[in-house]
């Protein structure tokens with residue numbers, strides 16, 4: 494009879510991730526106390542005990558936030574894992590959802606905590622289903638390539654490296670494993686609130702995809718990778734065009750490019766400088782104005798994202 498304990502589905506991807514990481518470096522796990530970050534933390538702790546730090550951000554967004562933090566702290570203390578937490582109070586800007594503001598504040602807190610602990614990287618526990626949801630969410634919003642590229646496995650924010658070692662792991666397998674071995678985790682009640690689009694995708698769309706296309710996780714993830722690769726190429730083209738057109742962009746030089754390259758350059762310029770992404774209608778209006786800008790007196794002032802693009806002599810400027 495085989496009595497071996499079932500393996501943590503995060504163990505193999507964590508081992509592979511560590512094999513490519515700098516030896517001796519401390520790693521941080523962003524630990525919400527939910528199923529996924531619990532399994533990731535256990536895998537990281539098993540792979541390199543004493544080298545892993547759990548970081549928790551208390552958003553104070555819901556009444557249970559303090560209970561979540563207490564659970565996370567207790568979980569770590571009883572298993573001899575280092576635990577640090579911080580409070581994030583995120584005021585959301587006009588047009589920004591409280592969840593987006595919370596995510597923004599969370600990255601800032603996680604970076605600060607990880608830097609203070611001398612960690613080389615912060616690991617997030619998003620898995621294959623999260624990636625599929627992100628892609629479907631982007632499609633449902635009519636997103637362009639940057640949105641369809643979904644979540645990268647690695648990125649940098651606030652001077653800290655972030656990684657998603659379990660991006661290809663099946664979410665259901667993680668939960669089943671935790672239940673199987675009796676490890677506790679938090680079930681955030683907002684995850685079932687179908688007022689949130691992501692939850693409607695999770696509870697209504699994904700079961701249908703799963704039934705009709707059993708390999709949906711792999712195929713949709715492949716689409717996201719194709720989109721990410723194409724976006725990197727577009728960024729390269731935009732960077733080269735920006736060198737030729739100048740910064741800020743010279744209108745006369747911009748007009749020498751095809752409209753597609755003009756749009757690509759403008760999106761790149763606005764994203765890099767101000768994290769601003771124009772809507773389709775705003776970009777169409779801007780391109781029309783650039784095409785019509787053939788006289789000295791032609792005035793341009795157009796609302797774009799959270800600011801205005803305007804003509805200033807020979808160049809375009811952005812006023813946030």
Ligand SMILES: Nc1ncnc2c1ncn2[C@@H]1O[C@H](COP(=O)(O)OP(=O)(O)OP(=O)(O)O)[C@@H](O)[C@H]1O
Nearest residue numbers: 523524525527528529530531548549550617618619
């Ligand atoms: N309050 C938090 N403190 C620290 N890390 C967090 C927190 N909330 C989320 N994270 C990290 O960000 C990742 C993505 O967040 P998301 O909201 O999708 O996860 P979750 O459902 O709250 O938790 P889990 O992924 O652990 O089940 C989590 O996997 C976790 O690594």
